[in-house]
Amino acid sequence: MMAGIGVPNYKKIEGERSGSLNYIDNDGFGYCREKQRDTYLYLRCKFMDRNDKDNTCSGRAVIDLDTDNLRRTCEHKCTPSPLDFQVLEAKTEMKKAAAATSTPFSSLHRSVLEKVNPEVATKIPIRTVINTMRSVRRRT
Numbered sequence: 001m002m003a004g005i006g007v008p009n010y011k012k013i014e015g016e017r018s019g020s021l022n023y024i025d026n027d028g029f030g031y032c033r034e035k036q037r038d039t040y041l042y043l044r045c046k047f048m049d050r051n052d053k054d055n056t057c058s059g060r061a062v063i064d065l066d067t068d069n070l071r072r073t074c075e076h077k078c079t080p081s082p083l084d085f086q087v088l089e090a091k092t093e094m095k096k097a098a099a100a101t102s103t104p105f106s107s108l109h110r111s112v113l114e115k116v117n118p119e120v121a122t123k124i125p126i127r128t129v130i131n132t133m134r135s136v137r138r139r140t
């Protein structure tokens, strides 16, 4: 039996657009969902741009939903950016907390940043997230 079966070797992170999901593999490459066929989820690199053939990444992967195992099917040309995804993850957490609580935005922002890597924290000044937090709170 393969080691780690049943334990996902990727992470799912909510994207900045609501309802969009990003998939991150263990090396820090990010993917968007392309299509699903049976129990296979086909993913393409976040940096794949069909309109810009010279400056695109052709990385692809497939997730077997039965075993929750991500397998890369086409190598990347892009550079993985795990920090960017940690930034996205922290922003999503702030957004969720803003929608679910009435905690003042500044303390909410601070409490999320206390938990992340300092390098990630410097990339998320409050002005970059305040509008998102306001808009999700207004809707609830």
Ligand SMILES: [Zn+2]
Binding pocket: 029, 045, 046, 047, 057, 058, 059, 076, 077, 078, 079
């Ligand atoms: Zn790529």
